[in-house]
Amino acid sequence: MNDSEKIVCKPTPWFLLRALVMLAMFGVFAVLFYRDGNIGYRRQNATYYLREAFIKADQEFKAKGESLTPADWRKYAEQQPVEFIWKGKGQDGSVLPPEVQPGMKWPEPLRDAEAMKANPQWQRRWEEFSAKWPAWKMDSIPPHEPFEAGKIREQWIVFGICAALAALAAYFLLRTIGRSIVVDGEALYVPGGKRIPFADLKRLDLRKWETKGLAFADYSGSAGSGRVRIDGLTYGGFKKEQGEPAEQLMKHLRARFSGEVIEYAPVSSGEVDSPAGTD
Template sequence: MSERIVCKPTPWFLLRAAAMLLMFGIFTVLFFIDGKWGYREKNLSYHVSKAFEQAAKDFETKEGVMSPAEWRSYAEKQTVSFPEDHSILPEGTRIPMAWPAILSDYDAMKAARTGEKNKLFNDYRLQAGMKKDAPEHDYPAGKINEQWVVFVICLVLSLGAAWVLIRTLGRSMAVDGEAFYPADGGKVPFGDLVRLDLRKWDTKGLAFLWAGGASGGERKMRIDGLTYGGFKKEQDEPAERLMGRLKENFKGEIIEYVAETEEPAEQAPPQA
């Protein structure tokens, strides 16, 4: 009895499928974070930073007019200006939101005028636990919804990559002295094989095989040597050995690639 040749999933394919799963998985997580929290936290940071900018402008015009007590009274009455659509803000955001207490501090506002730009806000942001820097603009609801759309797309791609990886792990191709065992299951005796397409075998490691059925129909099978077995010399080229065994026992039609050759140009008859 001939030795059974088994072609299991190749490390090349498994590594590629795992890399795709990892990539789509990371994108899925990132877009979920942006859609659920990220963009909303950026919006909060943006609008609070605008309150700091407005406070700085007001303080510049009122510094010589108001006393520290008057400035504190004025600042404590101000609120952060938010858009009408509150859904773009983090859940639990207080609305209306009073100016941060630091903006009521006359000395802190005075020192901020000559200090590093935005330092007062950045210090407050860190103390208040605001995770995101203030962006150049806020993100409307449509932009947040885009993150959810891309999240769903990436989630579907991740599930697809996981399905392909898990499915392939449990499959293999094999051939023995009696039959071919395709990756999608079953046993196909050599006598049932009717046609073998090898046109892509040498270039892509891909072939197609047809077997006749009792009902008169044909079953088409895919032989993917790069996915199952592989062509590594140090492993004695499992896929090539499987194909060799298959061809030895195959009695049907074989379709192979034939390179086109240029026909020689007709020579002109000699002149008399």
């Protein structure tokens, strides 16, 4: 590479920041959806059903607890299952965490008649219970209704999409961060390191350069044949305080280019203002 007239356009901070933001955004979404799909919705379901058990136990204790001895109430309560049934669809352990499964009986606070008499408000008993059990600490306010298996699957699907997008953003970031576009006195070097001598360049398409910072160069010769993309927004940039590296690279390239140039022809003010059909 001839270093005497070399211009190097490295990845712009704008591109790197955008890639990092996308990576962080999709990464955070992936974590959130993974948590809900893996255990979050299941734990909320457990909260819903256990709270319903507290409400039912309170109703039954008021109806029959006063007529039973504490021992009789305990014997009765120990046989009562937590009803994990939603809209008549039966019980599905897959929508529940491992420690809360169909067949579970009323928890200990609902078996102690003396404690229920001393603390007659089921809401307070529920708040005390949910703050201590199980180890992951339930939210005392459950969802309006439990989440079906289909809702949990949706979280996994969206997690997969977000994880794929995060991986894609990471791929483009890592692939681009070490690349550059370079021109010297002899050739154009595109991202990836391919060297294209100026003599091989046949056509330069600049129709998107002014609006999007994109140019396309067709080549054929010792470097093979094909088309390369010159992205000025990703490599070099157009900031005046930095000397407009991408624009300088294009000027350098055009000064040594002898093939066909495609660009939009400027429209004169006379052509714009002249009424149609007049001479």
